[in-house]
Structure formats: structure tokens, C-alpha cells
Amino acid sequence: DTEVTQTPKHLVMGMTNKKSLKCEQHMGHRAMYWYKQKAKKPPELMFVYSYEKLSINESVPSRFSPECPNSSLLNLHLHALQPEDSALYLCASSQDRVGETQYFGPGTRLLVL
């Protein structure tokens, strides 16, 4: 089963709100990723967790805060977002950080008003 699940599917938030995106996989993968994808653009890497430790932060603004509570879960905490942060947020996981195929979740479509 190569399934990565994400909740919620859609999220509308104001610029003063705090919300969280959740990602879960039960494939025993030890690397998990957050990507941001704007319309008609490729995904852009935000964060990488390897064995529950943050290994890559692509200079993402601090209003995005990742968290990996355990090997199956990945959260993205959102606070004081800007309208330009509206995008599709994709979670992915892979067996290990380097070289293994990344499997993507369905994404959370975020709209910031």
C-alpha cells in the first residue's frame, strides 16, 4: 500500500489564524517531505524530515513550522500567513531520504484571505 493521507483537503484561513496540516503514512517510510505547489508550477521543496529529525529547511519563512511527532506523522503548523501562501501543500514520504521514490499525498488546498 503506497498511500499517504493528508487532512484537511481544503482549508480557508485568515491572516491572523493558526491552523495545522496533517500528513500520515503507514508504509514504514523514514523520510517525509513538505512541498508547496502554486498553480501550473512544479512542486517546491519546503522541509525534509529523516528519521524524525529535520534535515532540510529550504529557507522557508517562520510562519510555517513543521513537526514530526513520530515516524508516521508529519504536521505543518501555519500562523500569520499571507495571501501569497495560498497553494497546494503536498506531503510525500520515501523509504529513506536519499534515492528512494517519493510517494505523494493528495494535498491540502490552502486559501489565505
Place this chain on the structure above:
Amino acid sequence: ELKVEQNPLFLSMQEGKNYTIYCNYSTTSDRLYWYRQDPGKSLESLFVLLSNGAVKQEGRLMASLDTKARLSTLHITAAVHDLSATYFCAGLGAGGTSYGKLTFGQGTILTVHP
């Protein structure tokens, strides 16, 4: 830093025709992936190409890799409407600041017409 470029960016095909999408990358890449994305949906893994000369086929799609030319191709045979989607190639960085990161091409929007 690894850069990945696809062409064409837009491809309008007639059903039954053949065509090729090209993916060039700038520096050594450990491996090359092809993904498909339907509108409003997530990315589906199609192929992973590991070494020079690798060729993989699934249905009407065939992917190949030439590491010396830093080129991968996705060949579509006898296109059908169901193949309409956006196709991304992505390279896995082998060193420097790109190490271990997946860098995507711009994507090719494929539309298959009757």
C-alpha cells in the same frame, strides 16, 4: 545546483499519434523520475530511471535515460484521451546544495484530442 528543464511545456496531440517529451538536467543526478499529475490532484509516480541506458515501459508510456547527454525522454505511443495530464520529470541531486533533493522540471501539459 541541479536544474531540470522540460520541453515542450504544452503539448496538444491527436489520439493515435506518437510524441516525445524531453527532460534535460544540468549536473550529475543520481536518478531521474517521471511523475504524472491530473488537474487538482496529487503526483503519481510513473518511472524511476537509475542508470545510463535505462528504459522502462508501462502501457503507452516509455521512459529512457542518457546520463552522458543528461537527457531523459518520455515517449507516448498511440496517445489516448486518458493520458491527458501534466507530466513532470525530476532529478535527484547527487552533490552540493542539491544533494538528496528532488528538483522538478516545469512540467509538460499534455492534452490529447479525439
